[in-house]
Amino acid sequence: MPQLHFNGTAIELPPGQSVLDGLLEHGHAIANSCRAGACQACLMQATEGDLPPQAQIGLKPTQASQGYFLACQCRPEKPLSVRLPDMAEHRHAAVVTELQPLSEQVMAVSVRPEGDYPYRPGQYTTLWRDDGLGRSYSLASVPGVDAELRFHVRRVPNGRFSGWVFDQLRPGQRIDLQCATGDCVYLPEYGDDDLLLVGTATGLAPLYGILREALRQGHRGAIHLLHGAYDPQGLYLRDELGDLADRHPHIHYHAAVLEAGDSDVTVAQVDGLALEQLSGLNNPVAYLCGAPDFVQGLRKRLFLAGMAMNRIHADAFLPAAANTASTS
Numbered sequence: 542m543p544q545l546h547f548n549g550t551a552i553e554l555p556p557g558q559s560v561l562d563g564l565l566e567h568g569h570a571i572a573n574s575c576r577a578g579a580c581q582a583c584l585m586q587a588t589e590g591d592l593p594p595q596a597q598i599g600l601k602p603t604q605a606s607q608g609y610f611l612a613c614q615c616r617p618e619k620p621l622s623v624r625l626p627d628m629a630e631h632r633h634a635a636v637v638t639e640l641q642p643l644s645e646q647v648m649a650v651s652v653r654p655e656g657d658y659p660y661r662p663g664q665y666t667t668l669w670r671d672d673g674l675g676r677s678y679s680l681a682s683v684p685g686v687d688a689e690l691r692f693h694v695r696r697v698p699n700g701r702f703s704g705w706v707f708d709q710l711r712p713g714q715r716i717d718l719q720c721a722t723g724d725c726v727y728l729p730e731y732g733d734d735d736l737l738l739v740g741t742a743t744g745l746a747p748l749y750g751i752l753r754e755a756l757r758q759g760h761r762g763a764i765h766l767l768h769g770a771y772d773p774q775g776l777y778l779r780d781e782l783g784d785l786a787d788r789h790p791h792i793h794y795h796a797a798v799l800e801a802g803d804s805d806v807t808v809a810q811v812d813g814l815a816l817e818q819l820s821g822l823n824n825p826v827a828y829l830c831g832a833p834d835f836v837q838g839l840r841k842r843l844f845l846a847g848m849a850m851n852r853i854h855a856d857a858f859l860p861a862a863a864n865t866a867s868t869s
């Protein structure tokens with residue numbers, strides 16, 4: 542069994558157990574959220590020993606070269622010494638400036654970081670409450686266009702973080718932000734290609750950032766934005782997106798729901814609509830964001846329909862693991 546050294550203690554890790562699970566099992570309060578390698582909440586640093594490559598997927602090269610790794614993805618086979626990183630280097634203090642309901646289910650949260658906060662539209666970060674509870678949210682804002690960072694938070698029934706955002710968070714409150722990460726971003730080399738942006742519920746947040754960034758960079762190809770929800774209450778920013786499409790002939794906005802009630806919204810599966818659009822697109826690039834099943838399913842279907850995987854950018858909104866405790 543590989544030995545894990547942390548804070549002056551040695552732990553025997555059973556084969557296949559992650560560093561995160563081993564430390565939690567031994568009573569160490571290690572920050573975590575998704576436990577799937579997405580949110581980077583469990584960032585730690587190795588001081589001695591070899592890291593399995595899997596433990597550093599998604600980290601910046603500079604972080605990887607300094608021994609940072611994701612504890613939930615690290616299953617060492619040899620002895621390893623680890624420590625908690627200096628979080629001041631990885632988190633930014635920020636203040637909430639505005640909470641604006643976009644619908645009954647979605648709140649726009651505007652946040653002003655202290656000092657520089659480099660990010661690209663469509664990336665995501667983890668927001669941290671001061672009791673150590675963290676959740677990932679995508680950036681809907683565009684640097685240089687929007688004065689502040691903006692997130693779209695959907696209220697999840699019994700959701701600890703999203704419920705707190707709706708019921709308790711107020712302008713003026715402080716919040717911490719992890720460094721922005723993720724590769725669901727617009728690339729200038731896509732300028733003449735057709736973009737297929739497909740999201741469910743608050744999967745619209747990163748797509749809204751990517752769409753406006755594409756416009757800012759003078760994107761020339763067509764942009765198809767497809768937003769799906771269970772019912773019309775799950776859609777939002779409809780007027781704004783409709784106006785944008787009216788003003789820019791190369792933007793096409795489609796909203797679809799599964800249950801329309803007495804509204805006139807199209808009833809369709811948004812992934813089916815995306816596949817229908819695909820055949821008419823020139824050199825398509827796809828961005829898929831939202832519910833994990835939807836994202837993974839559509840990614841596979843687009844690949845089977847002929848798209849190269851490296852032209853499909855995807856962010857699955859994985860829920861936090863069931864027992865993520867606050868860490869302080």
Ligand SMILES: Cc1cc2nc3c(=O)[nH]c(=O)nc-3n(C[C@H](O)[C@H](O)[C@H](O)COP(=O)(O)OP(=O)(O)OC[C@H]3O[C@@H](n4cnc5c(N)ncnc54)[C@H](O)[C@@H]3O)c2cc1C
Nearest residue numbers: 676677678679694695700701702703743746858859860861
């Ligand atoms: C990369 C990434 C980006 C994300 N971006 C956004 C974003 O821009 N906007 C946004 O609103 N969310 C986003 N999420 C999801 C977000 O991180 C939280 O998981 C979500 O807000 C729920 O957290 P909570 O603490 O309120 O609920 P929890 O307390 O974690 O969960 C409460 C209960 O609801 C269940 N649950 C959790 N999520 C869902 C869900 N989606 N559907 C149904 N049941 C659920 C849980 O299993 C649990 O039983 C993103 C997630 C990831 C990984």
Ligand code: FES
Nearest residue numbers: 574576578581613
């Ligand atoms: S990346 Fe490890 S908990 Fe999310």
